[in-house]
Amino acid sequence: MLIDTRYSLVSRVFQNRGTVVDVDGVPVGGDEVVVMAGPCSVENEQMLLTTARFVAAHGARILRGGAFKPRTSPYSFQGLGEEALRMLAGARDETGLKIVSEVVSPDDVELVARYADMLQVGTRNMQNIALLKEVALARRPVLLKRGMSSTVEEWLLAAEHILVEGNPDVVLCERGIRTFEHATRFTLDLAAVALVRRLSHLPVVVDPSHATGRRDLVPPMSLAAVAAGAHGLILEVHPRPDQALSDGAQSLDFDGFAGLMAELRARRTPQPLTT
Numbered sequence: 001m002l003i004d005t006r007y008s009l010v011s012r013v014f015q016n017r018g019t020v021v022d023v024d025g026v027p028v029g030g031d032e033v034v035v036m037a038g039p040c041s042v043e044n045e046q047m048l049l050t051t052a053r054f055v056a057a058h059g060a061r062i063l064r065g066g067a068f069k070p071r072t073s074p075y076s077f078q079g080l081g082e083e084a085l086r087m088l089a090g091a092r093d094e095t096g097l098k099i100v101s102e103v104v105s106p107d108d109v110e111l112v113a114r115y116a117d118m119l120q121v122g123t124r125n126m127q128n129i130a131l132l133k134e135v136a137l138a139r140r141p142v143l144l145k146r147g148m149s150s151t152v153e154e155w156l157l158a159a160e161h162i163l164v165e166g167n168p169d170v171v172l173c174e175r176g177i178r179t180f181e182h183a184t185r186f187t188l189d190l191a192a193v194a195l196v197r198r199l200s201h202l203p204v205v206v207d208p209s210h211a212t213g214r215r216d217l218v219p220p221m222s223l224a225a226v227a228a229g230a231h232g233l234i235l236e237v238h239p240r241p242d243q244a245l246s247d248g249a250q251s252l253d254f255d256g257f258a259g260l261m262a263e264l265r266a267r268r269t270p271q272p273l274t275t
């Protein structure tokens with residue numbers, strides 16, 4: 001077969017059928033819109049457990065929570081590291097939620113993979129090739145966030161790096177890109193979601209929290225993401241957003257999360273592209 005794209009393994013030319021990534025029993029890429037929710041950073045056991053119980057009760061399937069935080073400023077909270085991973089594993093045991101957590105260094109991949117069901121590669125690391133190779137070898141599903149200044153082609157080529165190393169379980173995540181617009185934290189590129197659904201067989205999810213930076217924009221952009229074809233959402237939720245150690249302004253409180261989940265259920269329509 002002649003493949004005329006720079007990426008091949010991730011392309012619909014290579015595989016027309018949509019890939020469903022199995023996150024230890026939670027299928028991402030099928031008919032269900034999978035919600036991953038939780039705090040930006042794991043701050044302590046109590047807030048994590050309270051959040052995990054709440055989001056699980058309202059339909060989330062995967063718990064997010066940063067243990068290693070790649071912060072823009074070196075003076076910001078950097079995360080609790082392995083202690084946070086242990087807390088995430090405890091929350092999984094109690095709630096049944098699966099765990100996604102970011103890994104920022106190739107040296108930490110084995111450690112994070114020991115606790116997490118899915119490894120997150122963040123926007124600042126999308127083109128960290130050494131990290132992509134290491135997460136490919138870890139034999140865990142990977143949530144690959146789009147680089148904030150990366151084109152769709154670069155994003156798909158980053159995914160290609162993981163597939164070519166033998167790990168087919170990649171979920172793409174649109175989380176906003178840098179543009180001239182500063183009214184929102186980033187610019188949520190939903191056209192890229194609809195486009196990537198056509199170019200690639202990999203599942204695509206959307207992070208409206210980081211994309212907008214504003215909790216009031218998270219519900220409308222979540223609904224828009226699903227309308228554009230997203231297979232899931234990753235949402236920041238905090239019991240007291242005003243006291244969050246990171247990203248409070250974009251974190252939903254519990255009422256906001258429950259309201260959004262109810263709206264998502266009410267408006268659920270079939271995916272525009274079911275393959």
Ligand code: PEP
Nearest residue numbers: 066122123124145175210
């Ligand atoms: C996060 O999900 O907490 C995060 C840091 O995301 P991003 O890499 O998209 O900024």
Ligand code: MN
Nearest residue numbers: 040236246247
């Ligand atoms: Mn965050």
